[in-house]
Amino acid sequence: MKKTLMIIATMLTGMATIAQTMNIRVGNVTYQFPAAQAGEMTYSDGTSLTVMGRTFTLADITSMTVDETAVTDNLVNIVYNTSGDAQVSMAGNVAQYVEASVSGNHVTLTQLSSFAGVDATSGNESGEITYQLSGASTDGSLTLGGSYKCTVQLAGVTLTNPSGAAINITNSKRIQLSAKKGTENTLTDGASGSQKACIYSKGQLQLQGNGTLNVVGRTKHGIKSASYIEVKNLTLNITQAAGDGINCEEYLLVKSGNISLSGLGDDGIQCDLDGTTSTGETTGHEDEDSGNIYIEGGTLKVNITAAAAKGIKAGGELRISDGTLDVTTTGSGAYDSDEKDAKGCACLKSDGNMTISGGTLTLKSTGTGGKCIKADGTLAISGGTITAASTGSQYRYSSSATASPKCIKSDGAMTISGGTITASSSNHEGIESKSTLDINGGYVCATAKDDAINSASHMTVSGGYVMANSTGNDGMDANGNFYIKGGNVVAIAASQPEVALDANTESRYQLYITGGNVVAIGGFENGSSISGGTAKQASSASSYKGKWLGLTNGSTQAFAFKVPSNSSMGSNIAVYTSGTPTLTTGVTGSGTTFWDGSGSTAFSGGSSISLSDYSSNQGGGPGGGGPGGGRWW
Amino acid sequence: MKKALFVLMAMMAVPAAYADDYPYLTFETTDGSKASVSTSQLTITIDGTTLTAGTQTFTLVNLAKMYFSTSDESTSATGVSNVMAADLDEAAEIYDLNGRRITRDQMHRGIYIIKTQKGTYKVNVK
Numbered sequence: 001m002k003k004t005l006m007i008i009a010t011m012l013t014g015m016a017t018i019a020q021t022m023n024i025r026v027g028n029v030t031y032q033f034p035a036a037q038a039g040e041m042t043y044s045d046g047t048s049l050t051v052m053g054r055t056f057t058l059a060d061i062t063s064m065t066v067d068e069t070a071v072t073d074n075l076v077n078i079v080y081n082t083s084g085d086a087q088v089s090m091a092g093n094v095a096q097y098v099e100a101s102v103s104g105n106h107v108t109l110t111q112l113s114s115f116a117g118v119d120a121t122s123g124n125e126s127g128e129i130t131y132q133l134s135g136a137s138t139d140g141s142l143t144l145g146g147s148y149k150c151t152v153q154l155a156g157v158t159l160t161n162p163s164g165a166a167i168n169i170t171n172s173k174r175i176q177l178s179a180k181k182g183t184e185n186t187l188t189d190g191a192s193g194s195q196k197a198c199i200y201s202k203g204q205l206q207l208q209g210n211g212t213l214n215v216v217g218r219t220k221h222g223i224k225s226a227s228y229i230e231v232k233n234l235t236l237n238i239t240q241a242a243g244d245g246i247n248c249e250e251y252l253l254v255k256s257g258n259i260s261l262s263g264l265g266d267d268g269i270q271c272d273l274d275g276t277t278s279t280g281e282t283t284g285h286e287d288e289d290s291g292n293i294y295i296e297g298g299t300l301k302v303n304i305t306a307a308a309a310k311g312i313k314a315g316g317e318l319r320i321s322d323g324t325l326d327v328t329t330t331g332s333g334a335y336d337s338d339e340k341d342a343k344g345c346a347c348l349k350s351d352g353n354m355t356i357s358g359g360t361l362t363l364k365s366t367g368t369g370g371k372c373i374k375a376d377g378t379l380a381i382s383g384g385t386i387t388a389a390s391t392g393s394q395y396r397y398s399s400s401a402t403a404s405p406k407c408i409k410s411d412g413a414m415t416i417s418g419g420t421i422t423a424s425s426s427n428h429e430g431i432e433s434k435s436t437l438d439i440n441g442g443y444v445c446a447t448a449k450d451d452a453i454n455s456a457s458h459m460t461v462s463g464g465y466v467m468a469n470s471t472g473n474d475g476m477d478a479n480g481n482f483y484i485k486g487g488n489v490v491a492i493a494a495s496q497p498e499v500a501l502d503a504n505t506e507s508r509y510q511l512y513i514t515g516g517n518v519v520a521i522g523g524f525e526n527g528s529s530i531s532g533g534t535a536k537q538a539s540s541a542s543s544y545k546g547k548w549l550g551l552t553n554g555s556t557q558a559f560a561f562k563v564p565s566n567s568s569m570g571s572n573i574a575v576y577t578s579g580t581p582t583l584t585t586g587v588t589g590s591g592t593t594f595w596d597g598s599g600s601t602a603f604s605g606g607s608s609i610s611l612s613d614y615s616s617n618q619g620g621g622p623g624g625g626g627p628g629g630g631r632w633w
Numbered sequence: 634m635k636k637a638l639f640v641l642m643a644m645m646a647v648p649a650a651y652a653d654d655y656p657y658l659t660f661e662t663t664d665g666s667k668a669s670v671s672t673s674q675l676t677i678t679i680d681g682t683t684l685t686a687g688t689q690t691f692t693l694v695n696l697a698k699m700y701f702s703t704s705d706e707s708t709s710a711t712g713v714s715n716v717m718a719a720d721l722d723e724a725a726e727i728y729d730l731n732g733r734r735i736t737r738d739q740m741h742r743g744i745y746i747i748k749t750q751k752g753t754y755k756v757n758v759k
Contacts, residue, residue: 035655035701046693064677
């Protein structure tokens with residue numbers, strides 16, 4: 001029986017291959033007409049032959065053969081050749097719609113305007129043409145023009161064009177640029193050219209496929225679309241670009257994939273508004289022109305070295321809902337002559353609002369004036385895990401043009417409602433809003449030399465777990481009113497005159513504590529309004545450096561935390577809970593841990609610290625720094 | 634095992650339906666006559682005003698169309714021209730069906746390809 005099955009299987013294989021194909025070759029282009037489709041091939045006046053709608057001048061035909069080549073409908077196959085010319089083979093069903101010319105290994109293909117999709121039942125749901133590239137050339141390219149959407153599939157191609165773009169798509173419709181599963185593809189353009197990118201598309205560009213695409217952009221960008229770009233599945237490595245790694249307009253969406261960007265002369269990813277007025281996000285991104293960047297998944301590793309360059313820069317909004325981002329900037333600050341201001345690098349930058357609702361973000365900025373997150377609009381963090389560090393010093397172009405390194409900064413209102421944020425800034429503020437700042441959830445751990453958390457206007461904490469540790473200024477500094485209505489707060493200031501929780505009393509603003517569980521090493525701002533609970537205090541905070549303290553509200557444990565070993569630390573420890581607070585030293589943390597391992601929801605053991613009643617005049621003096629905490633400038 | 638065999642047979646039936654086999658390429662001239670040639674390893678060449686496909690040679694202006702066919706559709710007169718003796722006298726080249734060039738004296742009963750100043754013809758010598 002096994003033998004019978006073998007025979008049948010062999011027959012099956014054999015039968016599937018029996019299908020004649022008429023191959024009409026014109027120069028380096030072969031048109032392949034399956035016998036079953038060819039129908040009547042008509043001659044006219046002894047000068048021309050028409051097959052499946054395509055007319056050939058007989059004098060131009062190099063050869064005609066019949067063989068059993070399998071033909072895939074809608075497929076145009078381009079094979080580059082290191083020792084000869086590129087060869088193009090074209091499925092008969094699309095032959096009448098595509099003009100092809102080959103000059104060495106430079107291939108130009110044009111989809112005619114008469115094409116509006118072919119047989120949708122032929123295995124290609126959208127009925128579009130697939131241009132499949134393979135082979136290699138050190139002097140080759142693909143130029144694709146015309147009309148109607150199509151797919152460019154990279155099936156193991158290594159292509160260098162020393163005099164222009166490796167792939168230049170002038171077709172303004174949606175283009176799928178796909179790397180075939182299991183293939184590695186490398187595209188390189190020429191230096192000192194006029195092309196906009198190694199891969200340029202006038203139309204929408206969907207980067208996808210389960211293969212690998214390596215890009216080297218020697219003149220400007222690595223990949224550029226004059227419309228939107230979407231990324232799915234693709235492993236994309238841009239190892240060099242004179243400009244941006246990826247540059248597009250309208251919007252950019254990363255659904256999945258693995259993107260690695262390095263060796264860049266400018267930003268990692270930049271998306272700008274195409275027109276003058278943003279549509280905002282539209283349903284299904286239909287006809288969207290927002291300049292927004294959406295990261296919904298995938299892995300992005302971005303390494304930026306250029307001065308004042310950005311890892312991911314949105315001309316509109318930047319929205320991150322998932323994915324793993326590892327972005328590092330090492331470039332210094334620079335003077336922007338257009339805006340007449342000093343600029344620093346930023347790992348993530350939005351000209352509009354920024355929202356982070358998920359994902360794992362590891363951000364590091366080491367250059368002068370560098371920031372990890374910078375939103376020119378509002379910043380809303382509701383999820384995800386953010387680990388960010390800025391280690392640079394201030395960039396100073398002139399006395400009036402400086403860029404200060406901040407870890408997380410927004411020009412608009414900042415809201416933190418979830419997620420886990422660990423932010424550190426070696427020389428300036430850790431988290432700063434140039435407007436209001438509201439924290440109502442999440443785990444926030446900010447460490448900075450300047451204010452750990454700062455707002456230019458009112459600040460409100462009503463939920464979440466907040467650790468704000470400043471080694472040289474205030475723990476939390478509101479340059480408006482400061483409201484603590486709930487949540488769990490540990491703020492640590494440097495020694496006086498800094499305070500742990502600072503409101504702008506100089507401008508008649510005030511600290512209001514009406515709820516939550518609070519520990520302030522360095523005390524509350526003088527003249528604080530405290531209600532709804534009990535405040536107490538202790539002294540000699542420095543004696544607890546490196547120890548775990550536990551805060552209890554009545555009989556309920558609030559949290560435990562490890563006192564940092566700052567060289568400068570306020571002496572006063574002010575505590576507040578809605579019931580009677582007790583503070584225990586030498587506890588062992590348990591339960592859920594947070595604040596980069598320095599906090600926990602529960603604790604055990606330890607011994608009580610003697611607390612006295614809090615006097616609003618026994619805290620620190622006016623906190624250091626005005627708006628922005630400019631003390632360290 | 635019977636089930637596996639049945640599945641295999643069923644699978645075989647599907648591709649067989651699509652694996653259209655066209656063993657012939659049939660040429661039709663403007664006068665309606667037809668000549669079929671085998672598609673096996675077929676090379677078609679165009680040389681000036683003539684087209685040669687396997688054993689068949691056609692004057693291009695006389696060709697109307699060609700198509701793949703499942704059977705030999707050659708008519709008795711297909712591709713076989715009546716040649717005037719005068720034309721035969723002017724034959725520049727004569728080939729047998731094996732493609733060997735021969736002289737007029739070597740022609741016996743059978744099919745031959747002759748090239749004249751007026752064109753290329755297939756002739757049946759009886």
